[in-house]
Amino acid sequence: MCSFFLRSLTLTLSLAVVSAKPSAQLSETEFTNLQFTVQKLDAILKAYAPYKEYVPDYVWSAIDGLTDEQKTQVVQMVNDYHDGKFEPKNYEDYLAIMKKSYPAIAGTYETMHTKYQAQVDTLGPKGQEFAKQTEAQVFADASPDRIVWACHIFNGAKSLISNAKALLLDADEADKIDAAFPEVVTFMNSKEFEAYSIVVSNLNSLDCEKDRKQIFDTIKLMDKQNVFTSN
Numbered sequence: 099m100c101s102f103f104l105r106s107l108t109l110t111l112s113l114a115v116v117s118a119k120p121s122a123q124l125s126e127t128e129f130t131n132l133q134f135t136v137q138k139l140d141a142i143l144k145a146y147a148p149y150k151e152y153v154p155d156y157v158w159s160a161i162d163g164l165t166d167e168q169k170t171q172v173v174q175m176v177n178d179y180h181d182g183k184f185e186p187k188n189y190e191d192y193l194a195i196m197k198k199s200y201p202a203i204a205g206t207y208e209t210m211h212t213k214y215q216a217q218v219d220t221l222g223p224k225g226q227e228f229a230k231q232t233e234a235q236v237f238a239d240a241s242p243d244r245i246v247w248a249c250h251i252f253n254g255a256k257s258l259i260s261n262a263k264a265l266l267l268d269a270d271e272a273d274k275i276d277a278a279f280p281e282v283v284t285f286m287n288s289k290e291f292e293a294y295s296i297v298v299s300n301l302n303s304l305d306c307e308k309d310r311k312q313i314f315d316t317i318k319l320m321d322k323q324n325v326f327t328s329n
Contacts, residue, residue, distance in 0.1 A: 122328055122329045123318065123324075123327060123328055124327050124328060124329065126245065126310060126311065126314040129244060129245075129314065129317075129326075129327055130243065130244055130245055132180075132244075133177055134173045134176040134177050134180075135173060136166075136169050136170060136173055138173075138325075139169055139172060139173055140169075141325050142325050142326075143161065143162065145323045145325045147162075149290070150162075151281065151284060152281050152282075152284060152285035152288065152290075153281060154213075154214075154279070154281050154282075155281075156209075156210060156213050157210055160206050160209070160210055164203075164206075165202070167202045168202045168203050168206065170202075171200040171201075171202045171203050172200075172203055174200065175196070175199070175200045175203070178199070179242060180242050180243075180244065181242070182242045184199075185240070185242065186237060186240075187237055188234070188237055189211060189233065189237075192207075192237075193207065193208055193211075217278040217279060218230075218278070220274060220277070220278045221271070221274050221275060221278055222268075222270050222271045222274050224265060224268060224270070224271050225265055225271050225274060225275055225278075228261060228262070228265060232258070235254065235258075238250075239251060239254065245306070245310050245313050245314060245317075246306045246307075248313055248314075248316070248317050249304050249306035249309070249313045250306065252298070252301055252304055252313065252316060253303055253304055253306075255298040255301070256298055256299065256301070259295055259298060262286065263286070266283065266286065294320075297316075297319070297320065301316070314327075
């Protein structure tokens with residue numbers, strides 16, 4: 099559930115703000131080649147702080163408590179990934195890369211994942227399988243090309259949302275999910291998630307190379323807070 103949550107949260111919460119502070123919009127090329135900075139990271143954290151009720155406390159506390167050194171390594175890791183310097187295939191691969199190249203944040207990431215996995219282990223069999231498949235899909239969908247990555251998320255969103263909602267309607271699974279991931283359940287019952295679901299339901303299947311303009315326009319539509327597609 100948490101993999102599903104983290105995959106959706108960035109896009110869905112951006113629908114929550116009706117009006118945003120005006121700022122210069124990036125072009126598709128600028129967005130694709132954007133170099134992440136600590137200032138941008140701080141802006142994103144500030145923009146999403148009002149929605150921390152949807153984030154497990156151990157996740158938000160770790161993110162909110164990042165030191166300057168850790169923020170610098172987060173930024174470097176993001177830029178290295180989008181420069182094509184590494185491409186992890188699973189959690190173990192990702193953790194090994196972090197321990198070698200970004201040690202200041204590896205321990206924090208490992209602790210979060212350990213706590214998440216402990217919660218997954220309390221779910222029913224369908225919930226555990228959903229979490230396993232979703233985590234694998236997160237790595238499969240990731241791409242150094244931001245447009246392609248977003249395309250993969252958009253293309254998989256309908257089935258992901260449908261399967262997640264089905265779990266919450268399953269009497270044998272719902273109570274265990276609510277006990278393990280109450281923030282996720284709150285999120286899925288929120289107006290932000292409802293808005294995202296409406297947008298997703300109207301998306302046609304996208305060609306990740308031919309439909310780049312449409313994909314970028316969709317990203318801009320969802321970035322109501324102007325933190326991802328602006329300077």
